[in-house]
Amino acid sequence: MMSNESGAMSEELSRWQNKTEESLNKYLADKNLSYGRLIESMRYSLLAGGKRIRAVMCVKFCQASGGNPEAALAAACAIEMLHSYTLIHDDLPCMDDDYMRRGKPSNHIEFGEYTAVLAGDALQAFAFETLLSSDLPPEAIVKMAQILAEAAGPYGVCGGQYLDLSGEGKTLSLDEVLAIHSLKTSALISAGTRIGVIAGGGTPAQIEAAEQYAQTVGLAFQVRDDVLDCTATEEELGKPIGSDKASGKTTFVSLLGIDGCEEMIRKQTEKAIAAIDGKYVDTDFLVWLARQLAERKS
Numbered sequence: 001m002m003s004n005e006s007g008a009m010s011e012e013l014s015r016w017q018n019k020t021e022e023s024l025n026k027y028l029a030d031k032n033l034s035y036g037r038l039i040e041s042m043r044y045s046l047l048a049g050g051k052r053i054r055a056v057m058c059v060k061f062c063q064a065s066g067g068n069p070e071a072a073l074a075a076a077c078a079i080e081m082l083h084s085y086t087l088i089h090d091d092l093p094c095m096d097d098d099y100m101r102r103g104k105p106s107n108h109i110e111f112g113e114y115t116a117v118l119a120g121d122a123l124q125a126f127a128f129e130t131l132l133s134s135d136l137p138p139e140a141i142v143k144m145a146q147i148l149a150e151a152a153g154p155y156g157v158c159g160g161q162y163l164d165l166s167g168e169g170k171t172l173s174l175d176e177v178l179a180i181h182s183l184k185t186s187a188l189i190s191a192g193t194r195i196g197v198i199a200g201g202g203t204p205a206q207i208e209a210a211e212q213y214a215q216t217v218g219l220a221f222q223v224r225d226d227v228l229d230c231t232a233t234e235e236e237l238g239k240p241i242g243s244d245k246a247s248g249k250t251t252f253v254s255l256l257g258i259d260g261c262e263e264m265i266r267k268q269t270e271k272a273i274a275a276i277d278g279k280y281v282d283t284d285f286l287v288w289l290a291r292q293l294a295e296r297k298s
Contacts, residue, residue, distance in 0.1 A: 005288075006288070009284075009285055009288040009289075009292075012285055013056060013285075013289070013292075016052070016055070016056045016059055016060070016069070017051070017052045017055075017056060019059075019073065020052045020055040020056070020059075020073070020076055020077065020080065021047070021052065023073055023074075023076075023077050024046055024047060024077050024080060024081075025047060027046075027077065027081075027126070027130065028042055028043050028046070028126070037111070037115065038115060038118055038119060038122065040111075041107060041110075041111040041115045041116065041118075041119035042084075042119045042122055042123050042126070044104075044107060044110060044111070044119075045084045045087060045088050045101070045107050045119065045123070046080070046081060046084045046123065048084075048101065048102045048104055049102050049103075050080075050083075050102060052080060053189075053289075053293065054076070054079045054080060054083055054188060054189055054191075054192040055076035055077065055079055055080050055192070056076075056289070057189065057192045057193050057196065057214070057286075057289070058072050058075055058076040058079055058192040058193065058195055058196040058199070059072045059073060059076050059196060060196065060285055060286060060289075061192075061193045061194075061196030061197050061200065061202075061210050061280075061286070062196040062197070062199040062200035063200065063281075063282075064196075064197075064200070064276075064280035064281055064282055064283060064285075064286060065196070065197045065200030065201060065202030065203075065206050065280060065281070066200055066201060066202070066281050067199055067200025067201055067202075068200075071135070071136060071199050071200070072195070072196050072199035072200065074130055074131065074133065074134040074135070075131055075134055075136075075144055075195050075196070075199055076192070076196075077130055078127040078128070078130040078131035078148065079127070079148070079188065079191065079192045079195065081123045081124075081126055081127035081130060082123070082124060082127040082148065082151075082152055082188065083188060084120075084123050085119075085120040085121070085123035085124040085127070086120075086157050086161075086188070087101060088106075088107045088108075088116050088117075088119055088120035088123070089116075089117070089120045089161075090161065091106035091107065091108060091116075092108055092113065092116065092117065093108070093113065095161070095165065103235075107119060107120075124152060127148065127152075128145060128148065128149070131144060131145055131148060132145060136199055140198050140199065140201075143198050144195045144198050144199070147191050147194050147195055147198075148191050148195065150187075150191070151187045151188045151190065151191035152188075155183070155187070156183055156187035156188065156191075157183065157184055157187055157188055159183045160180050160181065160182070160183030160184025160185070160187065161184055163176075163179060163180045163183065163184075164180050164184055164249070167180065167249065167250060168248050168249055169248040170248075170250070171250055172250035174255050174256075176250075177250055177251070177252060177255065178219070181218070181219060181222040182215065182218075182219070184222075185218045185219075185221060185222040186214060186215045186217075186218030186219060186222075187218075189214040189215075189217060189218040189221070190210075190211050190214035190215055190218065192214070193210035193211065193213060193214040194207050194210050194211055194214070196210070197210045202280075205279065206279055206280060209275050209276050209279040209280075210276070212271075212272070212275035212276075213272045213275045213276050213286065213290070214272075216268045216269070216271040216272040216275065217268070217269070217272045217290050217293060219264075219268045220264070220265045220268040220269050220272070220290075220293065220294050221293055222252070223252045223261050223264050223265050223268070224261075224265055224293070224294065224296060226244070226251040226252040226253045226261065227252075227253060227258060227261050227262070227265075228296075228297070228298070229244055229245075229251070229253070230245075230253050230258070231258070252264065265294050266294070268294075269290050269291060269293075269294040272290045273287050273290055273291075
């Protein structure tokens with residue numbers, strides 16, 4: 001039976017997931033354009049569901065830093081737009097070549113390859129347009145935009161994706177796999193947490209703690225992904241399973257085994273919780289969320 005505290009936390013998670021979904025649905029609503037199919041393609045991936053964890057972390061770190069979480073909602077939506085762009089491009093035939101995402105055909109399967117490429121490009125640009133249109137103070141927006149740009153580029157997801165693809169068919173060390181996912185997975189999660197702290201008017205120490213939390217949660221998240229790729233079904237995940245093995249990628253599972261991965265998830269989750277201890281107004285939700293992500297089944 002779910003405890004009262006856990007039930008309240010689950011309701012809070014659902015509340016901000018729904019708020020994010022409602023906000024995202026208001027963007028890119030005009031389809032009566034000569035290039036309306038491009039807009040449709042963008043919305044197809046942007047509104048395909050997903051956990052909205054990056055957005056929730058953004059608004060909750062804003063709140064934990066003493067700010068109004070609603071003030072971070074536009075920034076949270078921008079992060080989800082950028083995340084959607086990375087997923088569209090990850091699935092392309094020249095990248096991971098996956099045909100399904102979140103239980104639906106991948107964008108390039110549904111709309112064709114050139115439309116998918118352009119939808120990803122446009123979502124990346126629109127993420128910055130959304131962030132820069134926020135009502136937050138200009139100096140805060142500049143800091144947030146710099147963080148988001150770094151997470152999107154060669155020092156973030158693009159660098160991580162390059163390392164990931166160039167490592168296919170090779171036996172990589174644990175350090176090399178860690179380097180890939182510190183960029184490909186953790187960088188955007190870290191951007192969300194730090195942007196949330198800035199939106200809440202937080203201190204440099206709080207920004208640093210948010211980054212430490214995100215890096216460790218992000219690592220645990222990726223290790224859990226690797227485990228699920230070996231243990232879950234395609235229906236549970238909403239995407240193909242075993243694709244990393246088929247592509248000849250070195251994963252945490254291939255290096256550590258399932259038991260070793262479970263131990264790493266546990267250790268990284270505890271590091272995340274320790275990183276934010278005593279640093280914010282209230283960390284109960286963030287602690288609960290880190291543990292929920294560690295234990296997820298999909």
